[in-house]
Amino acid sequence: MADAFSLQDVLDSFKSSLSDNKEVFIKYYISGWRELVSFMNSLGSVFSFISKDAVNKIQILENLLMGENGTHYLTVQSMVKYELDNELVDLAKRSSHPESGCRTLLRLHRALRWLQLFLESLRTSTEDSKTSVMCSEAYNASLSPHHPWIIRKAAGMAFCALPSRNAFFEVMNAGSDQEVITLLGEALPLISEVHQITEDLYAKNNLLDLP
């Protein structure tokens, strides 16, 4: 049987993704996402169109990391430098490099902002707060502007199938509600730091709108 989801494992992956000099290791970044996707899979088939897309993007990055140029894909910083220096990124429209590491990671990076907002909302929520509302507010403030109408509609419908706040807290496997809230309080600054480092790097290199 697969191991139960644990928020602590997600936290550990994102913690390991940060090097001493604040570079982001792709290996641990994607292993954090893998944990999250396996959690999402356990919520039911209504979420499979989301997890398929996430898995596809994780796989693209993993293939680059394991490929013949893998040493250039150790960190987000080395990937950006390598792909830009070697003109491996489609900057204006998708053409010869439709699945570059930079554009693929950008999609997960935007989703990390959604996660940050959603977890912050969960952390400060009360017992009667609705996960569907928290989730769509986080989505509207992060991913939604980058998605076409049809995806926004499908996402909105999937959010209605989310479990309750209590059920969420239980599957996080981190103890009592207060312990979950404490762990979320530890996880959030870390996720925010990984997000901010990537955001600054992408902004500096004009990569935030890659097609």
Ligand SMILES: CCCCCCCC/C=C\CCCCCCCC(=O)N[C@@H](COP(=O)(O)O)[C@H](O)/C=C/CCCCCCCCCCCCC
């Ligand atoms: C700690 C426990 C609580 C949190 C658990 C969260 C688990 C979430 C796991 C994965 C999140 C999904 C990541 C989605 C990545 C989406 C990347 C993206 O934007 N892709 C679109 C653009 O790609 P290209 O076409 O340009 O290649 C693509 O069009 C998207 C398709 C699928 C729909 C994406 C909807 C995203 C909704 C995010 C909220 C997920 C809610 C799950 C709640 C558990």
